[in-house]
Amino acid sequence: MPALLHRPQRSLQHHRANRPAALWLAGGAVLLLAVVSLFIGVSAVSPADLFSGDRDAWTTLLVSRVPRTVAVVLAGVALSIAGFIMQLMARNRFVEPSTVGTVESATAGILVATLFLPGAPIVVKMLIAAVFAMLGTSLFLTVLRRIPLRTTLLVPLVGIMLGGVIAAVTTFFAYRFDLLQTLNTWMIGDFSGLIRGRYELLWIVAVLAVVGYISADRFTVAGMGEEFTTNLGLSYRNTMNLGLVLVSLISAVVVVVVGAIPFLGLIIPNLVSLLIGDNVRRAVPWIAVVGAGFVLACDIIGRVIRFPFEVPVGVIVSVVGSALFITLLVRRNAGAQ
16 A cells, blocks of 8 residues: 555656656757758758858858748747737737737727828837837737626637727728738738848847746746735836736837747637646746747748748648647537536
8 A cells, every 4th residue: 555655646746857858859850840941941941052062052051041940930839829928928828919909909009100290210110019018018018907707708709809999990090001011011021131230130039938937937927816916015007017018019029120929929819828827937938949849840831841842830720739729618618618
Protein backbone atom coordinates (compact mmCIF):
# COMPACT_ATOMS: atom_id res chain seq x y z
CA MET A 1 0.00 0.00 0.00
CA PRO A 2 2.69 2.62 0.79
CA ALA A 3 4.33 1.94 -2.56
CA LEU A 4 1.02 2.34 -4.35
CA LEU A 5 0.35 5.61 -2.53
CA HIS A 6 3.71 7.04 -3.57
CA ARG A 7 3.45 6.18 -7.28
CA PRO A 8 1.11 9.04 -8.26
CA GLN A 9 3.35 11.50 -6.43
CA ARG A 10 6.44 10.30 -8.29
CA SER A 11 4.52 10.40 -11.56
CA LEU A 12 3.38 13.98 -10.86
CA GLN A 13 6.91 15.06 -9.97
CA HIS A 14 8.24 13.42 -13.13
CA HIS A 15 5.56 15.20 -15.19
CA ARG A 16 6.45 18.57 -13.67
CA ALA A 17 10.16 17.94 -14.25
CA ASN A 18 9.48 17.28 -17.94
CA ARG A 19 7.53 20.50 -18.53
CA PRO A 20 10.62 22.64 -19.34
CA ALA A 21 11.88 19.87 -21.61
CA ALA A 22 8.56 19.79 -23.46
CA LEU A 23 8.70 23.55 -23.91
CA TRP A 24 12.21 23.31 -25.33
CA LEU A 25 11.04 20.57 -27.72
CA ALA A 26 8.17 22.78 -28.85
CA GLY A 27 10.61 25.64 -29.36
CA GLY A 28 12.83 23.34 -31.42
CA ALA A 29 9.85 22.42 -33.61
CA VAL A 30 9.13 26.12 -34.19
CA LEU A 31 12.79 26.70 -35.08
CA LEU A 32 12.58 23.84 -37.59
CA LEU A 33 9.49 25.42 -39.16
CA ALA A 34 11.36 28.74 -39.34
CA VAL A 35 14.26 27.10 -41.18
CA VAL A 36 11.85 25.42 -43.63
CA SER A 37 10.16 28.81 -44.18
CA LEU A 38 13.48 30.32 -45.27
CA PHE A 39 13.71 28.01 -48.29
CA ILE A 40 10.14 28.23 -49.59
CA GLY A 41 9.32 30.76 -52.28
CA VAL A 42 9.24 31.52 -55.98
CA SER A 43 12.92 32.48 -56.03
CA ALA A 44 14.85 29.27 -55.59
CA VAL A 45 17.11 29.35 -52.54
CA SER A 46 18.73 26.17 -51.23
CA PRO A 47 21.36 25.38 -48.61
CA ALA A 48 23.69 24.35 -51.43
CA ASP A 49 23.37 27.80 -53.01
CA LEU A 50 24.21 29.46 -49.71
CA PHE A 51 27.23 27.25 -49.03
CA SER A 52 28.52 27.88 -52.54
CA GLY A 53 28.42 31.63 -51.90
CA ASP A 54 25.72 32.44 -54.45
CA ARG A 55 25.27 36.22 -54.09
CA ASP A 56 21.68 36.24 -55.40
CA ALA A 57 20.67 33.49 -52.97
CA TRP A 58 22.17 35.35 -50.02
CA THR A 59 20.49 38.59 -51.10
CA THR A 60 17.09 36.88 -51.34
CA LEU A 61 17.62 35.24 -47.95
CA LEU A 62 18.66 38.38 -46.09
CA VAL A 63 16.41 40.90 -47.81
CA SER A 64 13.21 38.85 -48.07
CA ARG A 65 13.12 35.43 -46.40
CA VAL A 66 14.66 36.26 -43.01
CA PRO A 67 12.57 39.44 -42.49
CA ARG A 68 9.41 37.56 -43.47
CA THR A 69 10.11 34.66 -41.11
CA VAL A 70 10.97 36.99 -38.23
CA ALA A 71 7.78 38.97 -38.89
CA VAL A 72 5.68 35.79 -38.84
CA VAL A 73 7.16 34.73 -35.51
CA LEU A 74 6.77 38.17 -33.92
CA ALA A 75 3.16 38.55 -35.09
CA GLY A 76 2.23 35.06 -33.92
CA VAL A 77 3.75 35.56 -30.48
CA ALA A 78 2.33 39.05 -29.92
CA LEU A 79 -1.23 38.41 -31.14
CA SER A 80 -1.49 35.22 -29.10
CA ILE A 81 -0.38 36.98 -25.92
CA ALA A 82 -2.67 39.95 -26.70
CA GLY A 83 -5.61 37.56 -26.95
CA PHE A 84 -4.65 35.97 -23.64
CA ILE A 85 -4.50 39.40 -21.95
CA MET A 86 -7.93 40.24 -23.37
CA GLN A 87 -9.36 37.00 -22.01
CA LEU A 88 -7.95 37.71 -18.56
CA MET A 89 -9.37 41.23 -18.55
CA ALA A 90 -12.83 40.19 -19.76
CA ARG A 91 -12.88 36.94 -17.75
CA ASN A 92 -14.01 35.09 -20.85
CA ARG A 93 -12.31 32.41 -22.95
CA PHE A 94 -13.99 33.46 -26.19
CA VAL A 95 -12.72 37.00 -26.69
CA GLU A 96 -9.66 38.36 -28.49
CA PRO A 97 -8.86 41.55 -30.43
CA SER A 98 -10.65 40.40 -33.60
CA THR A 99 -13.86 39.42 -31.76
CA VAL A 100 -14.30 42.55 -29.61
CA GLY A 101 -13.85 45.30 -32.19
CA THR A 102 -10.19 46.09 -31.46
CA VAL A 103 -8.87 45.11 -34.89
CA GLU A 104 -11.80 46.76 -36.67
CA SER A 105 -11.20 49.95 -34.68
CA ALA A 106 -7.50 49.90 -35.58
CA THR A 107 -8.45 49.53 -39.24
CA ALA A 108 -10.80 52.50 -38.91
CA GLY A 109 -7.94 54.51 -37.43
CA ILE A 110 -5.69 53.69 -40.36
CA LEU A 111 -8.43 54.77 -42.75
CA VAL A 112 -8.82 58.08 -40.91
CA ALA A 113 -5.05 58.61 -41.04
CA THR A 114 -5.04 57.84 -44.78
CA LEU A 115 -7.87 60.31 -45.42
CA PHE A 116 -6.60 63.23 -43.37
CA LEU A 117 -2.83 62.58 -43.20
CA PRO A 118 -2.00 60.71 -46.42
CA GLY A 119 1.65 61.68 -46.30
CA ALA A 120 2.20 60.85 -42.63
CA PRO A 121 4.95 58.38 -41.67
CA ILE A 122 3.86 54.85 -40.87
CA VAL A 123 4.63 55.42 -37.17
CA VAL A 124 2.05 58.22 -37.05
CA LYS A 125 -0.55 55.97 -38.70
CA MET A 126 0.30 53.27 -36.18
CA LEU A 127 -0.27 55.63 -33.25
CA ILE A 128 -3.60 56.81 -34.68
CA ALA A 129 -4.63 53.19 -35.20
CA ALA A 130 -3.62 52.42 -31.59
CA VAL A 131 -5.79 55.26 -30.27
CA PHE A 132 -8.79 54.03 -32.24
CA ALA A 133 -8.11 50.45 -31.11
CA MET A 134 -8.02 51.62 -27.50
CA LEU A 135 -11.31 53.46 -27.91
CA GLY A 136 -12.95 50.42 -29.51
CA THR A 137 -11.73 48.08 -26.78
CA SER A 138 -12.86 50.49 -24.06
CA LEU A 139 -16.29 50.68 -25.68
CA PHE A 140 -16.55 46.89 -25.66
CA LEU A 141 -15.59 46.64 -21.98
CA THR A 142 -18.06 49.42 -21.12
CA VAL A 143 -20.89 47.64 -22.95
CA LEU A 144 -19.88 44.41 -21.21
CA ARG A 145 -20.34 45.97 -17.78
CA ARG A 146 -23.78 47.38 -18.62
CA ILE A 147 -25.55 44.28 -19.93
CA PRO A 148 -26.60 41.19 -17.94
CA LEU A 149 -24.45 38.23 -18.99
CA ARG A 150 -26.44 35.06 -18.45
CA THR A 151 -24.00 32.95 -20.44
CA THR A 152 -20.35 33.27 -21.43
CA LEU A 153 -21.31 32.77 -25.08
CA LEU A 154 -23.03 36.17 -25.07
CA VAL A 155 -19.72 38.01 -24.58
CA PRO A 156 -18.12 37.09 -27.94
CA LEU A 157 -21.46 37.65 -29.68
CA VAL A 158 -21.59 41.20 -28.31
CA GLY A 159 -17.99 41.77 -29.41
CA ILE A 160 -18.57 40.36 -32.90
CA MET A 161 -21.67 42.57 -33.36
CA LEU A 162 -19.75 45.63 -32.16
CA GLY A 163 -16.88 44.83 -34.51
CA GLY A 164 -19.35 44.32 -37.34
CA VAL A 165 -20.84 47.78 -36.80
CA ILE A 166 -17.39 49.41 -36.74
CA ALA A 167 -16.34 47.47 -39.85
CA ALA A 168 -19.53 48.49 -41.68
CA VAL A 169 -18.98 52.18 -40.94
CA THR A 170 -15.33 51.90 -42.00
CA THR A 171 -16.28 50.14 -45.24
CA PHE A 172 -18.89 52.81 -46.03
CA PHE A 173 -16.38 55.64 -45.78
CA ALA A 174 -13.77 53.63 -47.67
CA TYR A 175 -16.31 53.14 -50.47
CA ARG A 176 -17.32 56.79 -50.31
CA PHE A 177 -13.72 57.95 -50.81
CA ASP A 178 -12.71 55.16 -53.23
CA LEU A 179 -10.38 53.46 -50.75
CA LEU A 180 -11.92 49.98 -50.64
CA GLN A 181 -8.91 48.35 -52.28
CA THR A 182 -6.58 50.07 -49.83
CA LEU A 183 -8.79 48.99 -46.93
CA ASN A 184 -8.61 45.36 -48.03
CA THR A 185 -4.83 45.37 -47.65
CA TRP A 186 -5.30 45.91 -43.90
CA MET A 187 -8.25 43.55 -43.46
CA ILE A 188 -6.39 40.43 -44.64
CA GLY A 189 -3.07 39.50 -43.08
CA ASP A 190 -0.36 38.94 -45.66
CA PHE A 191 3.40 38.58 -45.22
CA SER A 192 4.27 38.43 -48.92
CA GLY A 193 5.24 42.10 -49.19
CA LEU A 194 7.51 42.20 -46.14
CA ILE A 195 11.17 42.83 -46.87
CA ARG A 196 14.03 44.39 -44.96
CA GLY A 197 13.05 47.93 -44.03
CA ARG A 198 9.29 47.21 -43.92
CA TYR A 199 8.91 44.87 -40.95
CA GLU A 200 11.05 46.46 -38.22
CA LEU A 201 8.07 48.03 -36.44
CA LEU A 202 7.09 44.52 -35.38
CA TRP A 203 9.98 44.51 -32.91
CA ILE A 204 7.80 46.87 -30.88
CA VAL A 205 5.30 44.06 -30.31
CA ALA A 206 8.10 41.84 -29.02
CA VAL A 207 8.75 44.38 -26.24
CA LEU A 208 5.01 44.67 -25.57
CA ALA A 209 4.71 40.88 -25.36
CA VAL A 210 7.45 40.81 -22.70
CA VAL A 211 5.61 43.48 -20.72
CA GLY A 212 2.45 41.39 -21.02
CA TYR A 213 4.26 38.35 -19.66
CA ILE A 214 5.61 40.31 -16.69
CA SER A 215 2.16 41.75 -15.94
CA ALA A 216 0.11 38.59 -16.57
CA ASP A 217 -0.62 37.99 -12.88
CA ARG A 218 -1.90 41.56 -12.50
CA PHE A 219 -4.37 41.06 -15.34
CA THR A 220 -5.60 37.87 -13.71
CA VAL A 221 -6.28 39.74 -10.48
CA ALA A 222 -7.91 42.68 -12.31
CA GLY A 223 -10.23 40.24 -14.05
CA MET A 224 -11.66 39.31 -10.66
CA GLY A 225 -13.22 42.76 -10.30
CA GLU A 226 -12.38 46.18 -8.90
CA GLU A 227 -13.13 45.39 -5.26
CA PHE A 228 -11.06 42.21 -5.24
CA THR A 229 -8.14 43.96 -6.96
CA THR A 230 -8.20 46.89 -4.54
CA ASN A 231 -8.25 44.56 -1.54
CA LEU A 232 -5.02 43.00 -2.79
CA GLY A 233 -3.34 46.41 -2.95
CA LEU A 234 -3.37 46.80 -6.74
CA SER A 235 -4.77 49.70 -8.73
CA TYR A 236 -7.64 48.29 -10.78
CA ARG A 237 -7.80 51.27 -13.13
CA ASN A 238 -4.05 51.35 -13.81
CA THR A 239 -3.95 47.61 -14.47
CA MET A 240 -6.88 47.73 -16.88
CA ASN A 241 -5.40 50.76 -18.64
CA LEU A 242 -2.09 48.92 -19.03
CA GLY A 243 -3.93 45.98 -20.58
CA LEU A 244 -5.81 48.28 -22.94
CA VAL A 245 -2.59 49.96 -24.06
CA LEU A 246 -0.81 46.63 -24.64
CA VAL A 247 -3.65 45.04 -26.59
CA SER A 248 -4.31 48.19 -28.62
CA LEU A 249 -0.66 48.80 -29.53
CA ILE A 250 -0.06 45.16 -30.47
CA SER A 251 -3.19 45.09 -32.64
CA ALA A 252 -2.38 48.43 -34.28
CA VAL A 253 1.23 47.54 -35.11
CA VAL A 254 0.30 44.17 -36.59
CA VAL A 255 -2.59 45.62 -38.63
CA VAL A 256 -0.42 48.44 -39.98
CA VAL A 257 2.50 46.19 -40.94
CA VAL A 258 0.83 42.88 -41.80
CA GLY A 259 -2.96 43.24 -41.76
CA ALA A 260 -5.61 41.52 -39.66
CA ILE A 261 -5.04 37.93 -38.56
CA PRO A 262 -8.34 36.87 -36.94
CA PHE A 263 -9.00 34.24 -34.26
CA LEU A 264 -5.32 33.74 -33.47
CA GLY A 265 -5.53 35.27 -29.99
CA LEU A 266 -8.61 33.17 -29.27
CA ILE A 267 -7.62 29.67 -30.31
CA ILE A 268 -3.99 29.60 -29.09
CA PRO A 269 -4.69 30.42 -25.40
CA ASN A 270 -7.57 27.92 -25.39
CA LEU A 271 -5.45 25.17 -26.92
CA VAL A 272 -2.66 25.82 -24.42
CA SER A 273 -5.19 25.77 -21.57
CA LEU A 274 -6.42 22.36 -22.70
CA LEU A 275 -2.84 21.07 -22.82
CA ILE A 276 -1.23 22.43 -19.64
CA GLY A 277 -3.98 23.98 -17.53
CA ASP A 278 -4.67 27.52 -16.36
CA ASN A 279 -1.46 28.53 -14.55
CA VAL A 280 -0.91 31.99 -16.05
CA ARG A 281 2.82 32.27 -15.48
CA ARG A 282 3.44 28.85 -17.03
CA ALA A 283 0.96 29.35 -19.86
CA VAL A 284 2.43 32.52 -21.40
CA PRO A 285 5.67 30.93 -22.74
CA TRP A 286 3.62 28.09 -24.20
CA ILE A 287 1.20 30.56 -25.79
CA ALA A 288 4.13 32.40 -27.38
CA VAL A 289 5.70 29.22 -28.77
CA VAL A 290 2.46 27.66 -30.01
CA GLY A 291 1.32 30.98 -31.52
CA ALA A 292 4.56 31.40 -33.44
CA GLY A 293 4.47 27.79 -34.66
CA PHE A 294 0.82 28.00 -35.71
CA VAL A 295 1.30 31.14 -37.81
CA LEU A 296 4.49 29.73 -39.33
CA ALA A 297 2.66 26.54 -40.32
CA CYS A 298 -0.24 28.53 -41.82
CA ASP A 299 2.18 30.77 -43.72
CA ILE A 300 3.99 27.76 -45.16
CA ILE A 301 0.67 26.18 -46.18
CA GLY A 302 -0.37 29.43 -47.85
CA ARG A 303 2.84 29.45 -49.89
CA VAL A 304 2.77 25.84 -51.08
CA ILE A 305 -0.96 25.12 -51.52
CA ARG A 306 -1.11 27.01 -54.86
CA PHE A 307 2.58 27.36 -55.65
CA PRO A 308 3.89 29.56 -57.27
CA PHE A 309 0.90 31.70 -56.20
CA GLU A 310 0.31 32.53 -52.56
CA VAL A 311 -2.76 32.45 -50.33
CA PRO A 312 -2.62 35.19 -47.66
CA VAL A 313 -1.94 33.85 -44.20
CA GLY A 314 -5.00 35.70 -42.89
CA VAL A 315 -7.22 33.48 -45.06
CA ILE A 316 -5.60 30.26 -43.82
CA VAL A 317 -5.77 31.33 -40.18
CA SER A 318 -9.41 32.43 -40.65
CA VAL A 319 -10.46 29.03 -42.01
CA VAL A 320 -8.64 27.02 -39.35
CA GLY A 321 -9.44 29.50 -36.57
CA SER A 322 -13.16 29.71 -37.32
CA ALA A 323 -13.43 25.91 -37.32
CA LEU A 324 -11.63 25.69 -33.98
CA PHE A 325 -13.73 28.58 -32.62
CA ILE A 326 -16.96 26.74 -33.44
CA THR A 327 -15.53 23.56 -31.92
CA LEU A 328 -14.67 25.37 -28.70
CA LEU A 329 -18.14 26.95 -28.53
CA VAL A 330 -19.86 23.59 -29.06
CA ARG A 331 -17.56 21.94 -26.52
CA ARG A 332 -18.27 24.65 -23.95
CA ASN A 333 -22.01 24.51 -24.58
CA ALA A 334 -22.02 20.72 -24.23
CA GLY A 335 -20.04 21.00 -21.00
CA ALA A 336 -22.52 23.53 -19.62
CA GLN A 337 -25.38 21.12 -20.21
